[in-house]
Amino acid sequence: MEHTPHRTARRSWLVALVAVSAFVFSASQAAHADALDAVTKRGTLRVAVPEDYPPYGSVGPDMKPQGYDIDMATLLAKSMNVKVELVPVNSANRIPYLQTDKVDLIISSLGKTPDRAKVIDFSAPYAPYFQGVFGPADINVKTASDLAGKTVGATRGALEEIALTDMAPNATIRRFDDNNATIQAFLSGQVQLIAAGNVVAAAIIAKHPPRMPEMKFIIKDSPCYVGLAKNEPRLLAKVNATIEQAKKDGTLQAISMKWLGQSLPATF
Numbered sequence: 001m002e003h004t005p006h007r008t009a010r011r012s013w014l015v016a017l018v019a020v021s022a023f024v025f026s027a028s029q030a031a032h033a034d035a036l037d038a039v040t041k042r043g044t045l046r047v048a049v050p051e052d053y054p055p056y057g058s059v060g061p062d063m064k065p066q067g068y069d070i071d072m073a074t075l076l077a078k079s080m081n082v083k084v085e086l087v088p089v090n091s092a093n094r095i096p097y098l099q100t101d102k103v104d105l106i107i108s109s110l111g112k113t114p115d116r117a118k119v120i121d122f123s124a125p126y127a128p129y130f131q132g133v134f135g136p137a138d139i140n141v142k143t144a145s146d147l148a149g150k151t152v153g154a155t156r157g158a159l160e161e162i163a164l165t166d167m168a169p170n171a172t173i174r175r176f177d178d179n180n181a182t183i184q185a186f187l188s189g190q191v192q193l194i195a196a197g198n199v200v201a202a203a204i205i206a207k208h209p210p211r212m213p214e215m216k217f218i219i220k221d222s223p224c225y226v227g228l229a230k231n232e233p234r235l236l237a238k239v240n241a242t243i244e245q246a247k248k249d250g251t252l253q254a255i256s257m258k259w260l261g262q263s264l265p266a267t268f
Helices: 007-032 037-044 070-078 094-099 159-167 179-187 198-207 233-248 250-260
Strands: 044-048 057-058 083-089 105-110 121-127 130-135 152-156 172-176 193-197 214-223 224-228
Touching: 037 044, 037 172, 037 233, 044 057, 044 070, 044 094, 057 130, 070 083, 070 105, 070 121, 070 224, 070 233, 070 250, 083 094, 094 105, 094 224, 105 121, 105 214, 121 193, 121 233, 121 250, 130 159, 130 198, 152 159, 152 179, 159 172, 159 193, 159 214, 172 179, 193 198, 198 250, 233 250
Parallel strands: 044 083, 044 105, 152 172, 152 193
Antiparallel strands: 105 224, 121 224, 130 193, 130 214
């Protein structure tokens, strides 16, 4: 059967449309290259890390970055068989660095919030970050109700001080103007226990005082997550698999003991 000019033109139009669609799809795929492939091809994993927030990230005596987040970045790069490139950031620019492709990951004591989840994706938690009550091993406290009759030091206006006021109405809470004063009150025995963030507790432990604090219970839990660009499922799966393996084989426990001086929380 002969083709009419109308049918021939229609077929040509359809062929052209398919070709254009294929080109647009191909261009779209190229514009959004898979992040894990890009890291592998580059041979480096670019990670945003803190440099002024010990023990998660700071500059060591040798002028090199050190801390919990730096060890985590190194572990992830090793799992991908690439080198790690550490990019110092602060709280304000870490997410913009990820969004503008200056880094592949954020490992910078990053907490998860609904607003942040709208613009970036998050891994499973890799590091504990919490406010809690700490004290010597010989003081038996497991819950807020156990604080009845105990003296607890806290920094006035801090999240833990506000929460503990509601949680433990029978505790004697002594409030101080800043973290240093709260720490000194605990070290000197003015208070039996201290309510603080685990970062503050780590700073006390680093001094190796006679009254070495251990975690009694958590007031508020807000762990750290790895931040990733939106819609990178393969990179996210790789990061999560590495974190899970590090939990199973004790690597995360060792990092926590090294930098925080504390075991990972039982609920972690």
